[in-house]
Amino acid sequence: MGIQVTSEIKPLKKVLLHKPGEEIENLTPEYLERLLFDDIPFLEVAQQEHDAFAEILRQNGVEVVYLHELAAEVIADEKIKEEFLNQFLDEADIKSEEVRKNVYDYLKSFKSNEELIRKTMAGINKNELPAIEKKSLVDLVDDEYPFVADPMPNLYFTRDPFASIGDGISLNKMYSVTRNRETIYADFIFKYHPEHKGTKRLYNRDFEFSIEGGDILNISETVLAIGISQRTTPQAIERIAERIFFETEGNKIETVLAFDIPKTRAYMHLDTVFTQVDHDKFTIHPQIEGPLKIFELTKGENGKVNILEETMTLQEILSKHLGCDVKLIRCGGGDYVISQREQWNDGSNTLCIKPGEVVVYSRNHVTNKLLVENGVKIHVIPSSELSRGRGGPRCMSMPLVREL
Numbered sequence: 001m002g003i004q005v006t007s008e009i010k011p012l013k014k015v016l017l018h019k020p021g022e023e024i025e026n027l028t029p030e031y032l033e034r035l036l037f038d039d040i041p042f043l044e045v046a047q048q049e050h051d052a053f054a055e056i057l058r059q060n061g062v063e064v065v066y067l068h069e070l071a072a073e074v075i076a077d078e079k080i081k082e083e084f085l086n087q088f089l090d091e092a093d094i095k096s097e098e099v100r101k102n103v104y105d106y107l108k109s110f111k112s113n114e115e116l117i118r119k120t121m122a123g124i125n126k127n128e129l130p131a132i133e134k135k136s137l138v139d140l141v142d143d144e145y146p147f148v149a150d151p152m153p154n155l156y157f158t159r160d161p162f163a164s165i166g167d168g169i170s171l172n173k174m175y176s177v178t179r180n181r182e183t184i185y186a187d188f189i190f191k192y193h194p195e196h197k198g199t200k201r202l203y204n205r206d207f208e209f210s211i212e213g214g215d216i217l218n219i220s221e222t223v224l225a226i227g228i229s230q231r232t233t234p235q236a237i238e239r240i241a242e243r244i245f246f247e248t249e250g251n252k253i254e255t256v257l258a259f260d261i262p263k264t265r266a267y268m269h270l271d272t273v274f275t276q277v278d279h280d281k282f283t284i285h286p287q288i289e290g291p292l293k294i295f296e297l298t299k300g301e302n303g304k305v306n307i308l309e310e311t312m313t314l315q316e317i318l319s320k321h322l323g324c325d326v327k328l329i330r331c332g333g334g335d336y337v338i339s340q341r342e343q344w345n346d347g348s349n350t351l352c353i354k355p356g357e358v359v360v361y362s363r364n365h366v367t368n369k370l371l372v373e374n375g376v377k378i379h380v381i382p383s384s385e386l387s388r389g390r391g392g393p394r395c396m397s398m399p400l401v402r403e404l
């Protein structure tokens, strides 16, 4: 079936996850900020929490597939493996030819493709490779830095490197250098995996401007919402609208709604400030109620995208495009301290698995109680360690198939 996602809430059938691995143990205080973490999770517990997340999904009829497994299946073909290794090495920012050669030999020595993929994700420490004789200036200067290839600790946020839209994907150009390498895996899966090759690309990783999956919400079959955020640029949104309206076939989307949101870490993606939990209900960051600046992009004449600017409250804009009176549930109930705390721990980032049923983090107990009071069924997962990466259940999942 490939990709089939036309909503945020219709019953989830198949989802892509990544269980955090050794990449988390390669975080050190010095590089936390650049790697977009605020703390170092305890891996063993993070993995237990992640397993609990996957188990709840399975118990609710969702097929769970893992990123490293799909990628390993792709590189079972020797020619594709070669291409993958070269791509990985090209983008790993390896400073010298000799080191590159050593990394290549090292990766080639892995017997298991899953372990090989895991290694590319985990990062490669200098001490895993044979020592080189330091001849070039760069080898001599670069002595302190521990890695020859950086870890990719944000991989467990599978929501961001690509996004399912209808029967296609947006293969994203990421905002940060550290996350841009994550999109190599999806690139190969959508190029070569038997179940996914040939999937329509509404955006591509070699396009110029950044866009991330956390900003992309399938409001309905015909309306796609995208945040103009710290991570996603207005240029990328206009480009994806052109691709949808004029350059690719079979799309049902008639309106791309661009939401102008603050460009700060607490608001990093659109899904950090609101997520849909039922036909007519959303959880939100209380400070996003608006009025907000919204841009409606629609198909115009002669290959031009029409843009209509409006100022509306979040309640008005969502009601208008869903065709019903939408209720907004405030994260933390709107109390300043509680909402700041719970939103920071992704209290408004829930994963809807069917209308009115969501997966939430245990630590956001005030918001969770409010959801229940509002008739939403919650599936609670442990959250001490996973939450340290600043992403919640929606960020940690990429739906591949939802019921139509």
Ligand SMILES: NC(=[NH2+])NCCC[C@H](N)C(=O)O
Pocket (backbone or CB within 6 Å): 036, 037, 154, 157, 159, 160, 179, 213, 214, 215, 268, 269, 271, 272, 389, 390, 391, 392, 394, 395
């Ligand atoms: N869709 C999301 N909200 N993703 C959250 C990603 C968090 C990750 N540490 C980052 O900064 O990129």
